Amino acid sequence: MAPLAALAALRGGSRRGSGPLYNLLGRAAVAGAPRAGALAIWDTKTAAAGEPSASRWLSTSLPALSVALKPVTPEEQEKLSHIRNIGISAHIDSGKTTTTERILFYTGRIKEIHEVRGKDGVGAKMDSMELEREKGITIQSAATYCRWKDTRINIIDTPGHVDFTIEVERALRVLDGAVLLLCGVGGVQSQSITVDRQMRRYQVPIGLEEFHEGVVDLVERRAFRFKGKAGLEIEEGPVPEELKGEVEARRAELIERVSEVDDELAELFLSEQPVGPGQLAAAIRRATIGNKFQPVFMGSAFKNKGVQLLLDGVSAYLPCPTEVNNTALDTSRDEAAVTVPCSPSGPFVGLAFKLEEGKYGQLTYMRVYSGTVKKGDFVVNSSNGRRVRVPRLVRVHSDELEDIAAASAGDIVALFGIECASGDTFTDGSVSLAMTSIRVPDPVMSVALTPKSTDQLPNFQRALARFQREDPTFTASNPNPRPPPPLQRACVVDCDVGRPKVNYRxxxxxxxxxxxxxxxxxxxxxxxxxxxxxxxxxxxxxxxxxxxxxxxxxxxxxxxxxxxxxxxxxxxxxxxxxxxxxxxxxxxxxxxxxxxxxxxxxxxxxxxxxxxxxxxxxxxxxxxxHPTVLEPIMKVEVTVPVEFQGTVMGDLNRRKGLILDSSQQQEDAILQALVPLAGMFGYSTSLRSNTQGKGEYAMEYSHHAPVTKDLQEELVVGHAKARATK
Structure with missing residues (x-):
């Protein structure tokens, strides 16, 4: 049975906590050079998707220039070939943190598995914030590292909720690979149709839903079953007799698909020569790194099945740091685009992609693109020219820190005691390079926030300053600061929160x-x-x-x-x-x-x-x-069962939405619309009510457009009254 057919049969599965469909994009194409490669795993029984993230893959076409930077030596290449930098991202409640928890367990980084919102009160390792464990969702990206066989894997677990999209953006900016988890129960989301076309036929499940035992690897023609406590016992054997015919048909189709994007395999395919496991695996790796193909695996993280094969796939098919092209801007040559070789012996170049205020001060997450940085070294901030010392260098394992003496090209580490902003580039001063910036959309909504007592004002001001450094989407102004959700907890400030305000123009x-x-x-x-x-x-x-x-x-x-x-x-x-x-x-x-x-x-x-x-x-x-008022217009995508399509369209029309497109995917209707942001307040509750909790939506900023005449008059009168009362 093809995975898509299996997907239709899985709708009655568990609604939460099951293993997801993984799609590991070999390089995330976010505000930099196009990324390469992909790996995917299909789940046989997974959680329902929540609100899809509005983040999207971005790419640029800057022509890279050749610069006199030190190339990677054969010895460095050998060492770096055993490093993988990956991220895990998906829709909310699709199993990102559940998957990461299993990865850490199977690689020996943690001794026990704890569930998201688990009954034991511990919670998943990567959800270290109190608010994350209370809500059962990931709010901020968390970093960790592990070793699988001879491969060292740096992992960033990112949020899935649309409100925390920037956490995904800035994490993917520094990664070589990304894990995209898709919901098997809810079906492949409409924005994933392109990926879905290539994930239909490349691995076979052994049983479905509660009868799911394992998977068949089409490359090796081997069956894997996962038994024992937490799936630690892997039973490898020949393909079951009842599946041999389907396996051979699927393998032949796999070879045909890969040969379409790989010349070496195409020669074997056209000459009808047999294709061995090594030849097929090598072709898949070449096509994956070239961003031409996405191999697919099946598994269920919640049921502890298939995660070890996922780790094998990360090692076998995803690129190491030297197999991707990292682009920087040469500020000494009118910001000409240059390619930075991932050489540990080259000039130091690192990007501060995330800031976090910890109990020991500001923690600066950094991806090292070139050279080596050591504890005690002096580095230069390219954005302001300041020369600062690195007092402490650590590897991060969720909320745990491990001191290290040095970090080199390809590493993701953290530094203490350095004042900077998210997106700043650091060098050793010998080069004038700046890594391309993270795409940050302009804010379209704000809320008024006021401390309940004047004695909390100092903490309040420190909180605003802190979040402006940490979060590139956060802006604060008087009288309309726009704080992120964790503000009150993180800074111990009791605040009155005003109604959300639309940022008109x-x-x-x-x-x-x-x-x-x-x-x-x-x-x-x-x-x-x-x-x-x-x-x-x-x-x-x-x-x-x-x-x-x-x-x-x-x-x-x-x-x-x-x-x-x-x-x-x-x-x-x-x-x-x-x-x-x-x-x-x-x-x-x-x-x-x-x-x-x-x-x-x-x-x-x-x-x-x-x-x-x-x-x-x-x-x-x-x-x-002829001045006029502009309001932010949001691009909204709504996915609902077909029987609720009319009701949902009527609701969007009442919110002054413009329906752009309506399509059907299996049993769901996909609606594309442009809706004023002011009309989207409370939409989540309304959608759940209109669809018996079965609808979901994503939205992102599109543009500003003129408001209606009556709304403009209302806004002008309101502004005049507000000024008169001051």
Whole structure:
């Protein structure tokens, strides 16, 4: 029975805690060079998927230049060939932490298996936060390391909930491989259709659901059964007689599929020569690292079946650090893209991809891309040029730390006592390189947070500063800080949390001119400045979003009517005016300000006068430029059983959503829609109510678009009342 058919038969399986479908992407393509390779495992009985993560694979096409960096020596290659850096990510409740717990057990890193939200009160090793163990979900990515046979594996367990997408983004940025877990009960999610096309036929289960005993390896033509306590006893033997026909048919199809993406295997296939296990495994590895193929395994982590074969697959098919291309920017050559060889003897280059405040101070997670760093070394922060000392170097095992003397290329470690921000690059000072940054979307929602007592204000301020360093998605401003969920627990601050607020924007719809004179005389030197020009909207793309920068200043002055020393003050004034529009006080985006002329006074003109004149000129023209309020529009994907499709579509329409597409996958309807963020508050509860708890959705920011006329009037009136009460 093909896995997809088995999937349809598994819907009655356990709804929580079972082993997942794994898809190990050989390199995560997140804000860097395209990643390579993939490995997948199909589960025969798995947990139901929750809300899918809105994260997505990203890639860039920067042309890498050859630079004089030290190449990897044969000795270094041999050592690095036994290292794998992988991450585990998936939808919420798909078994990421359950899988990691088994990996740590089978590799000897932990002595007992504890379940997520287990009855023993201990909880999984990788969920070390109190809030994680209370909620039974992963909130922040956690790192660990283990050894399987002769391979050292660094692992990052990432959250699955859509609210913690950035944790996935920044973890995948530094990994060579990623484990994507998909739900067998709920079916392959719509965003995984591409992967699903290649995961249908590459391993055979021995039994399904409660009768699941093991799997058959099509490469080796061997059957594996998992018995004894926690599946520690692996019984290997020949393929059962009743499965031999299906196994041979599947193996022939596997060879055919791999030959489509591997020339060496294609020659054997076309000449109808027999393909041995070694030849097939080598072809699968080449195709996996080339990101052309995803081998599939079956297993059930919760039932302790197949995890050891997963570890074998990590070693056999996923790339080591030298088999991927890491791209950096050479800041000494106009940020030209360069390839950094993973050489331990090369110049030191490391990326701080995650910060965490611990009981001993700030813990900085770092991926070492080149060279070696030792305890006591001095390193240079490329973002600010500061030279700092490394006082302590550790390997991380969830909430446990192991001191080490040095770390070299290919390692993922942590440093203590270094002040930096997430995304900073460190070098030994001999090169001017910066690793490409992590993609961080702009925030579209905020909440008001106020300490309940003034004596908690110092802790509150320290908490805000801490989270701004740790979390690139976190921004704080007065009066609208937007804290992450663990704020109150982590910093011992009792807070009043206001209603969520939508981050509206303003823009203009037509060109308007200004000719503004700022003049002030009150004895002595006065202020005099005149600015002349116009403001206009920037071009929009098909979605209605601006395709150009949010704000653009164009200096078209001819002559010296505005002296050159005052022109930067004009630009500064226009930008300052754009920070708050006249309608609701929201930032003005998608606007270009063009300065064409002006006038100055020999005595009374100065930088302040021209800055104030620019502010006045912008505001004067803004009223005539048909200003409008923009609201964030979210791209929403809803997966529901077909019988609830009409009800859900009606609910989206009531929320002013625009249905873009509707398709069917097996028994589910997949709806794609654009919905204003303001209409998505409380949607999770509504969806569960409308679908008897069977629906799920994911959303991500799409663009800002004009609000309706009645909503704009409501927002303008509300803003005016709020200003009047201050």
């Amino acid at each position: 303003e823009t203009v719809r037509r060109r308007a001119e200004f000719n503004y004179l700022h003049k002030k005389q009150s004895g002595g030197s006065g202020q005099f400045a005149r600015v002349i020009g116009y403001i206009e909207p920037l071009p929009e793309d098909d979605s209605g979003a601006q395709s150009a920068p949010k704000f653009e200043f164009s200096n078209e002055l001819v002559g010296n009517n505005i002296p050159p020393e005052f022109q930067p003050a004009c630009e500064k004034g226009f930008k300052e005016a754009a920070n708050a529009g006249a309608l609701i006080g929201a930032p003005v985006e998608g606007v270009r300000v063009t300065l064409t002329d002006g006038a100055a006074h020999a005595v009374d003109s100065n930088e302040l006068a021209f800055r104030l004149a620019a502010i006045g000129g912008f505001r004067a023209a803004y009223a005539d430029a």
